[in-house]
Amino acid sequence: MWHGRFKQDTAKIVQDFTQSLDIDWRMYEADIEGSIAHVKMLGHTGLIPTDEAVKIEAGLRQVLEEIQQGKFTPSESLEDVHMNIEARLTEIEPLGAKLHTARSRNDQVATTTRIYLRKRLQALSTELHELLHVLTGKAKQHERIIIPGYTHMQQAQPISMGHYWLAWFEAFSRDNDRLNFALDSLNECPLGAGALAGSTLPIDREMTSSLLGFSRPTRNSLDTVGQRDYMMDYHYFASMFMIHISRLCTDLITWNTQEFAFIVLPDEFCTGSSMMPQKKNPDVLELARGKTGQVIGNMTDLLFMLKGLPMTYNRDLQEDKRGLWASLDTTESVMKIIAALLERAEVDEDKALAGLSKGYSLATDIAEYLVMKGVPFRDAHMKVGRLVGWCIEHNVSFGDLTLEQWQEHIPEAGADLPGILSPEESVKRRDTYGGTGFAQVERQIQEAEERI
Numbered sequence: 001m002w003h004g005r006f007k008q009d010t011a012k013i014v015q016d017f018t019q020s021l022d023i024d025w026r027m028y029e030a031d032i033e034g035s036i037a038h039v040k041m042l043g044h045t046g047l048i049p050t051d052e053a054v055k056i057e058a059g060l061r062q063v064l065e066e067i068q069q070g071k072f073t074p075s076e077s078l079e080d081v082h083m084n085i086e087a088r089l090t091e092i093e094p095l096g097a098k099l100h101t102a103r104s105r106n107d108q109v110a111t112t113t114r115i116y117l118r119k120r121l122q123a124l125s126t127e128l129h130e131l132l133h134v135l136t137g138k139a140k141q142h143e144r145i146i147i148p149g150y151t152h153m154q155q156a157q158p159i160s161m162g163h164y165w166l167a168w169f170e171a172f173s174r175d176n177d178r179l180n181f182a183l184d185s186l187n188e189c190p191l192g193a194g195a196l197a198g199s200t201l202p203i204d205r206e207m208t209s210s211l212l213g214f215s216r217p218t219r220n221s222l223d224t225v226g227q228r229d230y231m232m233d234y235h236y237f238a239s240m241f242m243i244h245i246s247r248l249c250t251d252l253i254t255w256n257t258q259e260f261a262f263i264v265l266p267d268e269f270c271t272g273s274s275m276m277p278q279k280k281n282p283d284v285l286e287l288a289r290g291k292t293g294q295v296i297g298n299m300t301d302l303l304f305m306l307k308g309l310p311m312t313y314n315r316d317l318q319e320d321k322r323g324l325w326a327s328l329d330t331t332e333s334v335m336k337i338i339a340a341l342l343e344r345a346e347v348d349e350d351k352a353l354a355g356l357s358k359g360y361s362l363a364t365d366i367a368e369y370l371v372m373k374g375v376p377f378r379d380a381h382m383k384v385g386r387l388v389g390w391c392i393e394h395n396v397s398f399g400d401l402t403l404e405q406w407q408e409h410i411p412e413a414g415a416d417l418p419g420i421l422s423p424e425e426s427v428k429r430r431d432t433y434g435g436t437g438f439a440q441v442e443r444q445i446q447e448a449e450e451r452i
């Protein structure tokens with residue numbers, strides 16, 4: 001209907017191939033919001049009479065209502081969300097033919113997408129804060145619970161479970177910074193960039209920008225219609241977030257096995273096996289981990305799409321949304337379910353301590369004890385290492401050794417040595433800034449709560 005140049009209608013096969021309605025229809029509300037700001041500006045600048053602008057705005061609001069009430073069904077023959085809304089508007093109000101003054105779908109789609117994305121990112125921010133909140137809650141609840149800390153998946157040193165939850169608090173709060181960065185980078189209004197070069201008409205870009213709640217209009221029209229950096233900034237956030245989630249999931253899946261068994265997941269967050277009656281599977285964690293690849297894939301999809309694109313708008317850019325929606329939906333659902341699961345996850349203290357029963361994870365504590373007695377660290381390391389070897393050979397734990405036996409292997413050992421030989425003492429004494437000591441964990445909890 002808008003194409004004066006063509007003598008033939010677009011072939012059906014081309015219509016099907018080029019339409020983006022199935023992908024962009026979900027932005028209808030954002031698109032109407034953008035159009036309302038645009039028509040207000042057209043009225044304000046006198047590009048169209050004010051009373052006409054008012055009528056067009058009323059028409060746009062009616063279209064929105066019809067969509068919300070399910071009374072208007074868009075058609076793929078009208079290609080995309082923008083054309084469908086404009087066409088329906090013009091049916092309701094013939095003055096709608098003036099709406100597209102000084103506007104191209106190139107700046108329109110960039111504006112609509114930013115408005116839609118902003119809303120979704122704000123919702124993600126709320127969910128992410130909930131997750132951070134759950135983590136500080138767990139840290140408080142599990143501050144005094146001691147679990148084995150691992151490096152290389154080998155028992156390393158005892159740690160406070162609260163310290164463990166706070167480690168994820170740090171990772172997810174960096175994700176929160178990345179999310180804020182993405183929100184910042186979309187915070188400029190493309191409207192008025194036109195197809196690529198602006199407009200000969202005296203539009204007011206400041207006005208549309210502020211009506212739509214952006215901090216300022218974009219600075220360069222060519223860049224505006226041809227860039228999707230703000231989407232990439234979201235994708236990077238999403239990928240890092242999912243990488244963190246996948247690692248957290250692996251820990252919990254491992255610690256939930258019968259071999260480790262110190263993480264207890266609620267029945268309502270697990271599923272059974274259709275064949276093996278004894279199974280209680282951590283499917284939620286596995287699925288969250290499994291979705292990570294898709295999110296990273298969506299990021300690389302957009303990177304590849306952007307690579308080598310000439311300045312400015314190219315139709316390739318229409319392909320930017322499918323993966324974006326998928327990642328938005330995935331990150332949002334993962335945030336919700338992981339927060340809910342963590343809230344209900346419990347620690348079996350006895351099983352966690354049982355894992356530490358041989359006491360070898362206190363070896364560093366003993367070496368450091370010897371350092372305080374004046375033994376050079378390398379010598380202390382060697383002595384304690386030899387003792388661990390001897391214990392393994394004779395199948396005894398540190399706790400089984402008498403003071404005489406200690407002194408046989410390590411002459412510097414004093415009567416005060418057994419006093420430090422408990423996981424509880426070990427954790428308590430790791431009081432360096434950011435360490436696992438209870439006092440440090442308490443400080444971290446307090447600071448974390450202030451940071452949320």
Ligand code: ARG
Nearest residue numbers: 020024080105106109317318
């Ligand atoms: N549906 C298109 C998109 O999402 C709108 C822009 C079309 N612009 C054009 N010059 N054909 O990118």
